Amino acid sequence: MECPHLGASVCLAPDSAKFPQGSPSSWCCSVCRSNKSPWICLTCSSVHCGRYVNGHAKKHYEEAQVSLANHKKTEKQEKIQHTVCMDCSSYSTYCYRCDDFVHLQNLENSAFAADRQRKRKLLEDSSLNSKLLKINGSTTALCATGLRNLGNTCFMNAILQSLSSLVEEFRKTLCALWQGSQTAFSPESLFYVVWKIMPNFRGYQQQDAHEFMRYLLDHLHLELQGGFNGVSRSVILQENSGLSGGSRCCINGTSTVVTAIFGGILQNEVNCLICGTESRKFDPFLDLSLDIPSHFRNKRKNQENGPMCTLPDCLRSFTDLEELDETELYMCHKCKKKQKSTKKFWIQKLPKVLCLHLKRFHWTAYLRNKVDTYVEFPLRGLDMKCYLLEPENSGPESCLYDLAAVVVHHGSGVGSGHYTAYATHEGRWFHFNDSTVTLTDEETVVKAKAYILFYVDRQAKSASDKL
Numbered sequence: 001m002e003c004p005h006l007g008a009s010v011c012l013a014p015d016s017a018k019f020p021q022g023s024p025s026s027w028c029c030s031v032c033r034s035n036k037s038p039w040i041c042l043t044c045s046s047v048h049c050g051r052y053v054n055g056h057a058k059k060h061y062e063e064a065q066v067s068l069a070n071h072k073k074t075e076k077q078e079k080i081q082h083t084v085c086m087d088c089s090s091y092s093t094y095c096y097r098c099d100d101f102v103h104l105q106n107l108e109n110s111a112f113a114a115d116r117q118r119k120r121k122l123l124e125d126s127s128l129n130s131k132l133l134k135i136n137g138s139t140t141a142l143c144a145t146g147l148r149n150l151g152n153t154c155f156m157n158a159i160l161q162s163l164s165s166l167v168e169e170f171r172k173t174l175c176a177l178w179q180g181s182q183t184a185f186s187p188e189s190l191f192y193v194v195w196k197i198m199p200n201f202r203g204y205q206q207q208d209a210h211e212f213m214r215y216l217l218d219h220l221h222l223e224l225q226g227g228f229n230g231v232s233r234s235v236i237l238q239e240n241s242g243l244s245g246g247s248r249c250c251i252n253g254t255s256t257v258v259t260a261i262f263g264g265i266l267q268n269e270v271n272c273l274i275c276g277t278e279s280r281k282f283d284p285f286l287d288l289s290l291d292i293p294s295h296f297r298n299k300r301k302n303q304e305n306g307p308m309c310t311l312p313d314c315l316r317s318f319t320d321l322e323e324l325d326e327t328e329l330y331m332c333h334k335c336k337k338k339q340k341s342t343k344k345f346w347i348q349k350l351p352k353v354l355c356l357h358l359k360r361f362h363w364t365a366y367l368r369n370k371v372d373t374y375v376e377f378p379l380r381g382l383d384m385k386c387y388l389l390e391p392e393n394s395g396p397e398s399c400l401y402d403l404a405a406v407v408v409h410h411g412s413g414v415g416s417g418h419y420t421a422y423a424t425h426e427g428r429w430f431h432f433n434d435s436t437v438t439l440t441d442e443e444t445v446v447k448a449k450a451y452i453l454f455y456v457d458r459q460a461k462s463a464s465d466k467l
Helices: 055-067 113-127 154-163 168-173 188-195 209-225 233-241 255-264 311-320 442-446 456-466
Strands: 040-041 048-049 084-087 093-095 100-102 134-135 138-141 264-272 277-287 289-292 331-332 337-339 341-349 355-360 361-364 367-370 400-410 419-426 430-431 436-440 452-459
Touching: 040 055, 048 055, 093 100, 154 209, 154 400, 154 430, 154 452, 209 255, 209 400, 209 452, 255 355, 264 331, 289 311, 311 341, 311 355, 400 436, 400 456, 430 442, 452 456
Parallel strands: 289 355
Antiparallel strands: 040 048, 040 084, 084 093, 134 138, 264 277, 264 341, 331 337, 355 452, 361 367, 400 419, 400 452, 419 430, 430 436
16 A cells, blocks of 8 residues: 655664664564564654554554644644554564555655665575475476464465465465565465454464364455445354354355355255155355264274275265264154254265365363374375265266365364465475475375365366366
8 A cells, every 4th residue: 555654654764773682583562572573663663562462562653642642833743653663574564544554665765665675685595595496306496485474373374375276266366475586475464454354363372274264265255245345244244153164155145256166065965764754955165074983083003003094984974874863853844843863965066176174173071172183185086976966967077176285283282283284386296384385295295184175176177277
C-alpha cells in the first residue's frame, strides 16, 4: 500500500547510534523483555513486542498520540510520528495510522532504503551457493523459496508450501514460493490477515495444520463466493461451527476455484436395523478425515514385524459398513423413534485434488494424544475406484491419483512439536522446513509419517499439462 506517513515518521539513519546494542535478532521489548516478535519504532528507535505477544508496540504508538495532542502548534506534524515500525528480523514495515503493512519498495526515499538494499544484496550473495545442489553429477539451481517461521507458525507454512505445488491456480497465487529470489519469504502480511479473519489462530502458540487448512479453504471459498458481502464474518463462523467437517464450506452455493479443485461428494447411507428403512444423504467435502484402524494403533513393539498399516486400510475403515453405537441412535421416520442402525459412506464424486487427513490426535481422558503409527502410502497410482458409488461409470484413468504433497507433524502433541512439508515441483521433490528448502528423493518421502496427503487426479493433471 502507499503510505503517506513515511516522510514524517521515519527519522532514523541506518547507522543511528540510537539503535539498541547487538544484532536485531537479539533485541527484546523494552517493557516486558520478550524477544518474540520485536518491532522498532522508526521515529525514536524504541523496541517493543508485537500486538499478539503483549502489544507494547501498539501501546507505544497510542501513548505517543495522547502525549503529543497537547502540543497544539505542532500537533498536525507530530501526530503522524511514532506511527511506523519495523520488524527487527524480517524488516517488514507497518503503519498504525493506515493499519496495514507498507511494501518496502515504497521506502526508496526513506533513510532505510540504501541499508535494506545492501543487506538484501548480502543475503542473496551469501545464499547463492546454498541454492546450487549436485544431482547425478550435474549442478542444478534450487528454485524453491522457504517461508520464515514467525513464531510457531510452521503449521501455516507447511500448508502453504503444500498447496503451492498442487495446481496452477494456487501456484500463481503463491508464486513467491518458487521465485528463488531471496533466502526466505516472510509472510507477515498474510499471517496478519489470517489473524484478523480467523481469531482462533491469533498469537504465537502452536496450532493444528489441518484445522488451519480447513479454515483457510473455508474462508477463501466464502470470499470468492461473495459470502462476506454485507454479512458479519462472526455470524458465518457461528453458523458453520456446528456443521460436520464435510459440509462446513457451504459447497451447495456458488462454485469457486476451491470447490472446483478440492470439492467432492459423499453419499451417506443409514439403514434402520429394526424395519430396514434406508436413508440416503449427499454431503459435499473438501477433505476426508481417516481413522488409523485401532488394531494398527495398538500394535506393541514386539509386534513391529506384523502387517503394516496402509492408506487403503484407512480408506476401507472409512467406507466400510459400520454399526452405530448407543450414543448415535438413528431417528427412523418409519419407526418414529431412535433405533439401532448401520452407516456406510460411498464417494459419489471424486475431486481433482484429493486431500486425505490421517487422524493422528485422539482424546483420552483430558489429554489429546498422538497416534505415531506409520501409514504406508503410494507415490503413484492410488486407485479410488473401489470406493465409488458407481465405479462402472468411471474410465480406467479417472480414479487414479498421484501424490503431490505431504504434511508431516514431528513431536508428541498437537499443541507442540513442528510441521514440515514435502512437495513435488516439475518432477522433483522438495522438503520445506520453514525457511529451509532442500532437494530430496522419493525414498525419503515415502518414509514420512504423513499427517495430511494431497493427491492429484492423474487424468486432470495430464489435461492441464497439455494446456
